[in-house]
Amino acid sequence: MRRLILLPLVVLTLACNLATAATPALTIETLRAQASAAPPLTPPPEPSAAAPTPSLSHADAPTGKIVYTCQIAGNQICIVNADRTGFRQLTSDPIRHWYASLSPDGASVVYSAFAEDNVFEIYEMNLASGLAAQLTDKLGVLLAPEISPDGNSIVFTRGDAKGASQIWIMERSGANPRQIHAQGWDPTWSPDGKQILFASNIEGANQLFVMDRNGANARRVTDFDSLRGRSDWSPDGAWMVTYNGAAWKREVFIFRPDFSGLRRLSPEGGNSQGPAFSPDGKWVAFTAYFDHYGDDLGCEIYIIRVDGSDLRRLTDNDYCDYQPRWGP
DSSP, rough: EEEEEEEEOOOOOOOOOOOOOOOOOOOHHHOOOOOOOOOOOOOOOSSSOOOOOOOOOOOOOOSSEEEEEEOOSSEEEEETTTHHHOOOOOSOOOOOOEEEEEEEESSSEEEEEEETTEEEEEEETTTTTTTEOOOOOSEEEEEEEOOOOOEEEEEEEOOOTTTEEEEEETTSOOOOOEESSSSEEEEEEESSEEEEEEEEESSSSSSSEEETTTTTTEEOOOOOEEEEEEEEOOSSOOOOEEESTTTOOOOOEEEOSSOOEEEEOTTTTTHHHHHHOOOTTTEEEEEETTSSSTOOOOOOOEEEETTTOOOOOOOOOOEEEEEEEOOO
C-alpha cells in the first residue's frame, strides 16, 4: 500500500557536526525511549590515543550523496553531497525518523518514522519532488530499510511487541511483506542482490551472517567480541565493514567475506561506528566523536579511504548526526 505525503524540503546552509548512534539488538522498550528523548550520556573513559586532525582537503573529492539521521528538532533525515555541498533537511514533521538509505539510482530515499507505540512505518521520498509515500501499515517497529540493487524489493528489520527482531522483505511498493529470518537486524544487500548481510545473536554473541535473499542458507561470517550490527558490503563484493567494541571504545573494521584480511579502519580514539561504503568502493563513511569525544551530542560524520588514509570530517553542527548511508 502507498500513501502519498508531501513533506517540505528545508534547505539549510551547511554547518555540519555529526552524531552517531549505536545499533544494539532491537527492543521495543529501547525504541520507545528513543522516540521520546535523545540517548542518555554515558560517562566515557579517556580516549586511548590522541584524536587525529581531520583533512578538509577537496583534492580528489569523493562523489555521490550521503543520507543520515540529524538531530534537528528531534530526529530528522538529512542529506549532503560527499564533497560537503548541497546540504538539505529532507523531513520536518515533528516525529522521529531513523535509518535512511538511498535507492540504487540515487533518486529517492527510504527511511523509518515513528507512528505510535510499537509502530514505525517505512517511507520512500523522491528527492526531486519531496513527495513521500508510506509503504507499510502497522506491521510493527520497522527499521533499517534498504532497496535491492535491482530496485524491486526492500529488506528491513521488524521488531515485535515482545522485543524480538526479524528480517523481513517486501516489494518496493510495500506489497507482500514477509519474514525471511526469525532472528536478526540491520540487513544490507550484496552487490548482486542475491544475498543479504545482517546481524544476529542466533548463536549467542552478536555476529554478522549472510543468507540468500529468500532467507535460506544462513551462515556466520564474523567472530567479533562486541559487535553491534550496522554493516555494509563493498560494491565489488570483495569487502565488508562493520563496527565492534565496548561503549565509547568502538572502532570500524574492514574484512573479506570469509573474515580474512581483518583490520581496523578507523583511527583510534573516536568511538567510531555505523560504516557505509561509497558507490565506487574507495571510501567509507562513519560516525565518530574525534572532535568532541565524550559529548553525547558531539558525534559527527567522517569519511576515510579504504586504506585508512585521508580522514575527512563531513559535518560540523551543534547537534548529533549519525547512521550515514552513501549512494550515487
